[in-house]
Amino acid sequence: MSKKDYDDIPGTYVFDGTQNRKGYHLNMFCMSLNKAENREQFAADPEGYLMTFPMTDEQRKAVLDRDWLGMLRLGGNIYYTFKIAIFDGMTMQDAGAAMSQVTVEDFKKMLLDGGRPVEGNRYKSEWEK
Amino acid sequence: MSKKDYDDIPGTYVFDGTQNRKGYHLNMFCMSLNKAENREQFAADPEGYLMTFPMTDEQRKAVLDRDWLGMLRLGGNIYYTFKIAIFDGMTMQDAGAAMSQVTVEDFKKMLLDGGRPVEGNRYKSEWEK
Amino acid sequence: MAKIIAGVGTSHIPSVGAAIDNGNTQQEYWKPLFDGYGPARKWMEETKPDVAIIVFNDHASAFSLELIPTFAIGVAEKFQPADEGYGPRQVPVVNGHPELAWHLAESLILDEFDMTIVNEMPVDHGLTVPLSVMCDQPREWPCKVIPLAVNVVQYPQPTGKRCYNLGQAIAKAVESFDEDLNVVIFGTGGMSHQLQGERAGLINADFDTAFLDDLTADVDRLVKIPHTEYLREAGSEGIELIMWLLMRGALGEEAKEIYRHYHVPASNTGAGLIILENEK
Amino acid sequence: MAKIIAGVGTSHIPSVGAAIDNGNTQQEYWKPLFDGYGPARKWMEETKPDVAIIVFNDHASAFSLELIPTFAIGVAEKFQPADEGYGPRQVPVVNGHPELAWHLAESLILDEFDMTIVNEMPVDHGLTVPLSVMCDQPREWPCKVIPLAVNVVQYPQPTGKRCYNLGQAIAKAVESFDEDLNVVIFGTGGMSHQLQGERAGLINADFDTAFLDDLTADVDRLVKIPHTEYLREAGSEGIELIMWLLMRGALGEEAKEIYRHYHVPASNTGAGLIILENEK
Ligand SMILES: [Fe+3]
Ligand SMILES: [Fe+3]
Numbered sequence: 001m002s003k004k005d006y007d008d009i010p011g012t013y014v015f016d017g018t019q020n021r022k023g024y025h026l027n028m029f030c031m032s033l034n035k036a037e038n039r040e041q042f043a044a045d046p047e048g049y050l051m052t053f054p055m056t057d058e059q060r061k062a063v064l065d066r067d068w069l070g071m072l073r074l075g076g077n078i079y080y081t082f083k084i085a086i087f088d089g090m091t092m093q094d095a096g097a098a099m100s101q102v103t104v105e106d107f108k109k110m111l112l113d114g115g116r117p118v119e120g121n122r123y124k125s126e127w128e129k
Numbered sequence: 130m131s132k133k134d135y136d137d138i139p140g141t142y143v144f145d146g147t148q149n150r151k152g153y154h155l156n157m158f159c160m161s162l163n164k165a166e167n168r169e170q171f172a173a174d175p176e177g178y179l180m181t182f183p184m185t186d187e188q189r190k191a192v193l194d195r196d197w198l199g200m201l202r203l204g205g206n207i208y209y210t211f212k213i214a215i216f217d218g219m220t221m222q223d224a225g226a227a228m229s230q231v232t233v234e235d236f237k238k239m240l241l242d243g244g245r246p247v248e249g250n251r252y253k254s255e256w257e258k
Numbered sequence: 259m260a261k262i263i264a265g266v267g268t269s270h271i272p273s274v275g276a277a278i279d280n281g282n283t284q285q286e287y288w289k290p291l292f293d294g295y296g297p298a299r300k301w302m303e304e305t306k307p308d309v310a311i312i313v314f315n316d317h318a319s320a321f322s323l324e325l326i327p328t329f330a331i332g333v334a335e336k337f338q339p340a341d342e343g344y345g346p347r348q349v350p351v352v353n354g355h356p357e358l359a360w361h362l363a364e365s366l367i368l369d370e371f372d373m374t375i376v377n378e379m380p381v382d383h384g385l386t387v388p389l390s391v392m393c394d395q396p397r398e399w400p401c402k403v404i405p406l407a408v409n410v411v412q413y414p415q416p417t418g419k420r421c422y423n424l425g426q427a428i429a430k431a432v433e434s435f436d437e438d439l440n441v442v443i444f445g446t447g448g449m450s451h452q453l454q455g456e457r458a459g460l461i462n463a464d465f466d467t468a469f470l471d472d473l474t475a476d477v478d479r480l481v482k483i484p485h486t487e488y489l490r491e492a493g494s495e496g497i498e499l500i501m502w503l504l505m506r507g508a509l510g511e512e513a514k515e516i517y518r519h520y521h522v523p524a525s526n527t528g529a530g531l532i533i534l535e536n537e538k
Numbered sequence: 539m540a541k542i543i544a545g546v547g548t549s550h551i552p553s554v555g556a557a558i559d560n561g562n563t564q565q566e567y568w569k570p571l572f573d574g575y576g577p578a579r580k581w582m583e584e585t586k587p588d589v590a591i592i593v594f595n596d597h598a599s600a601f602s603l604e605l606i607p608t609f610a611i612g613v614a615e616k617f618q619p620a621d622e623g624y625g626p627r628q629v630p631v632v633n634g635h636p637e638l639a640w641h642l643a644e645s646l647i648l649d650e651f652d653m654t655i656v657n658e659m660p661v662d663h664g665l666t667v668p669l670s671v672m673c674d675q676p677r678e679w680p681c682k683v684i685p686l687a688v689n690v691v692q693y694p695q696p697t698g699k700r701c702y703n704l705g706q707a708i709a710k711a712v713e714s715f716d717e718d719l720n721v722v723i724f725g726t727g728g729m730s731h732q733l734q735g736e737r738a739g740l741i742n743a744d745f746d747t748a749f750l751d752d753l754t755a756d757v758d759r760l761v762k763i764p765h766t767e768y769l770r771e772a773g774s775e776g777i778e779l780i781m782w783l784l785m786r787g788a789l790g791e792e793a794k795e796i797y798r799h800y801h802v803p804a805s806n807t808g809a810g811l812i813i814l815e816n817e818k
Binding site for chain 4: 323324325326327328329330364367368370371372374375376377378413414417419420423485
């Protein structure tokens with residue numbers, strides 16, 4: 001796909017058509033967890049339940065490993081992958097800490113201090129320094 | 130609902146919001162006949178199958194009686210109610226004849242002769258003469 | 259660079275599909291209609307488009323009253339023929355063009371058309387009959403297809419003007435796609451017909467002929483036809499003709515008519531077919 | 539004649555709903571946020587709107603990637619709270635206003651907005667949390683609700699400009715409804731937040747404050763903010779703020795700010811609330 005002007009935002013996975021195509025079935029699995037009976041099935045047999053969706057093995061592994069960044073890279077959409085976090089009883093802070101690879105305490109503290117500042121976080125080039 | 134400028138077209142049931150609200154469940158029943166298993170159920174027990182939809186008794190009766198005009202008046206949409214005609218093995222000419230209350234032969238003949246003319250059929254007032 | 263090379267307008271009558279599927283096209287009733295399809299099929303074979311954008315309406319097959327999109331674009335890899343109540347038509351699966359479809363969806367939304375993006379959609383006679391009209395009975399459809407479904411089932415349909423403008427935006431979006439593709443756009447449905455009510459069977463050949471004429475002679479007039487004029491003059495289902503305006507909008511102003519066929523009756527409908535080519 | 543009397547902008551953070559549902563609003567973490575909601579709730583109680591048009595986004599609850607409408611208007615009698623994965627929120631059912639909703643749907647489509655009309659839609663925190671923010675925990679919601687769902691989950695979202703224009707068309711449509719109704723419109727979501735990726739936790743209070751200011755001081759600037767600026771400056775989910783522009787478009791140019799509250803953090807989000815009133 002063509003280059004987009006949002007490609008240079010660091011640490012951000014814009015869910016565009018390319019990501020949609022990659023992550024379609026991964027996200028549809030996530031969505032299925034809206035239903036209590038599906039949550040029960042997934043709890044009882046995670047691997048077996050994942051096999052009922054035509055996802056890639058890499059996507060299934062990312063789900064089983066709770067590799068939150070991996071899921072985004074494989075086409076996951078945060079509004080969908082967060083359903084797995086809900087399933088696990090995690091909060092948005094837990095998920096945010098995992099994706100930004102800090103402890104939950106540090107992540108919460110950053111938010112109490114006003115959140116991650118935009119300064120220094122606008123462009124990939126700023127992260128490469 | 131407010132008066133519409135299409136209200137004066139004779140013999141025509143414009144499926145607007147008012148009709149949608151009236152006929153919603155009737156039409157959703159019709160739509161269900163897209164599925165083979167539902168067609169089987171409807172064939173085996175028409176009344177029982179109709180009771181699984183929250184339609185009015187009047188709507189159920191119109192379906193059972195194959196009262197094609199009645200269905201339109203009760204909020205049916207032709208793209209939906211035609212599913213019942215398909216179920217019955219009827220063609221669009223059979224349904225057209227029933228709704229315009231002529232024999233199928235006469236209806237087909239009218240079409241072969243170029244169809245119902247628009248002259249004399251534009252306004253309700255033309256039919257009232 | 260991709261480009262739209264031509265537009266096809268054609269009715270999408272279910273019984274025309276059935277006549278093809280059941281081998282009845284040479285019967286007395288159907289022969290005059292299918293004789294007229296011959297040259298169009300030849301044109302299609304020679305033109306060999308890479309992609310057909312097919313503007314059609316769903317007839318309570320993929321969408322129900324639960325959710326009624328005004329414009330829905332199909333971005334999937336494949337679209338299966340729908341079961342409309344008789345079992346699915348035995349025609350080839352419809353292969354999509356997800357790259358171009360996503361490019362269109364993204365361009366159109368940023369261009370302020372409020373598209374619904376659809377990943378799963380069985381396609382009914384509205385889409386498969388035009389393919390049969392233009393391609394007969396191949397083992398595989400000869401091109402990729404991007405389905406563009408327009409609501410005509412629920413009043414109010416989008417205006418003819420809005421459809422025309424969407425066509426223009428599609429042409430622009432196709433031209434910004436970075437691959438050499440020849441694209442044909444189909445506008446389907448119509449022409450005059452009324453399926454419902456005591457007025458069922460209405461056909462207005464004068465209206466239809468003027469519509470065919472003005473696709474090249476006076477597009478402005480067509481774009482301004484209000485809904486009630488379609489309902490009154492072309493029958494309640496004649497309003498499907500707005501989909502032809504979407505096709506027309508995607509062509510250049512100077513597009514030329516290169517073929518036309520009109521026949522009454524095909525089932526309850528005035529059956530039209532037109533091919534318009536852009537300047538090369 | 540119906541009229542839009544005011545607009546409310548508010549974040550729709552799930553954990554704010556949970557804090558209310560679990561009786562935690564007086565905890566140290568939540569108290570400053572909820573203290574600021576007090577005057578807004580009082581305003582809501584005194585204003586007693588008949589109908590609230592709530593502009594929100596669905597978060598993979600009613601809609602999935604199967605079908606993504608850009609703008610969907612709910613015309614049903616009732617909307618049930620959705621199960622988002624924890625079981626549905628224990629809040630009252632949301633009662634619709636089908637007459638006004640259909641009037642809006644018909645007017646907007648004829649006005650060339652390509653609405654999707656929805657008859658069945660469970661509503662998630664995007665809609666119910668704003669009701670809780672403004673009405674606390676009543677046995678019944680104090681007004682009818684027309685849900686207007688905007689796609690923000692799939693890029694590209696509609697532009698801020700398009701949202702603003704839709705708001706303007708809604709105001710016009712409301713005014714042509716033939717019944718005396720006081721209508722409030724809610725724009726929900728935002729403000730700055732990023733839920734995903736290595737940059738998760740981004741909050742930009744300066745951006746948010748300028749946005750609140752310019753809802754009265756410089757709407758033009760807001761309407762022109764491109765998607766990438768939202769993504770970069772307000773975080774990838776900060777783009778939900780386009781829904782506030784839809785609300786703003788439905789108000790008169792001279793609308794006045796009568797209340798504002800802003801607090802960081804609420805979960806991972808800059809939580810904003812604003813009330814704008816039309817001239818009487
Ligand atoms: Fe059709
Ligand atoms: Fe949200």
